[in-house]
Amino acid sequence: MTTTVDDPTGPPDSAAVTPTGLAAHQITVHFGRQRVLDRVDLHIAPGETVGLRGPSGSGKSTLARVLALLHAPDSGRVALDGRPVGGVRYRVPAAVRTRVAILFQSPRAASDPRLSLADLIAAPLRATGTPTAETTARTAELADLVGLTSDLLTRRPHAVSDGQLQRACLARALAHRPDHLLCDEATAMLDASTQAHVAAVVTDYQRRHSAGVLLITHDPALLARWATRVVDLPGAAVDPPARPPTR
């Protein structure tokens, strides 16, 4: 059945082994002739932490972006609770796309430098038309959750540390209480104490909401401590140039 923008989820996917959770089925992505992902399968069940590792350039971030509904694969599909999701970004209705959130390695690259931290946290709520009073209350609740004091909330990214900005990005990622949180080297740039704090906020959220977590990291200690299981991605391949037609 063809999926449409208005109806982003198709019928339950009978091929899915586990009906609940976030799944990538046979995902293939090319950038030019480089085949970054080649029919990759991955499943994250509710409450589970799946570690994703592989050599640099093997496509871990690309797979996370596909799962976050930010990048359309060349083939394959993403499914939520066994239902395929059609489209990416704003083509997917808010009720579906807000079920998955992603936290990137660099909070500066992921933040609008013009926004105060409060506005940064509130952005996903405003984007979905959340009433102002509710947005204000939820923003305060999220700031408290990640340990950002009110004096920091009025500052813009240039006036806070990387750790403080990553906490704001984590608060923003949790704004819609996602069922799945994809952490793409999210603690790699942080000092040990901020790293531990961010990890504690994520694991506490995961426990309370039974959220599935994807943990992308090169840190074996973090994988051993946190991941329920680990999936390995092989290195990317280069497709041979297309042959000219033979006569």
Ligand SMILES: Nc1ncnc2c1ncn2[C@@H]1O[C@H](COP(=O)(O)OP(=O)(O)OP(=O)(O)O)[C@@H](O)[C@H]1O
């Ligand atoms: N938008 C893009 N355009 C062209 N090439 C891209 C794009 N995004 C990623 N790539 C390439 O795809 C490959 C996989 O990148 P990706 O960031 O997914 O790898 P990774 O496994 O997360 O790497 P790392 O561990 O170094 O972060 C790399 O060779 C990268 O240069």
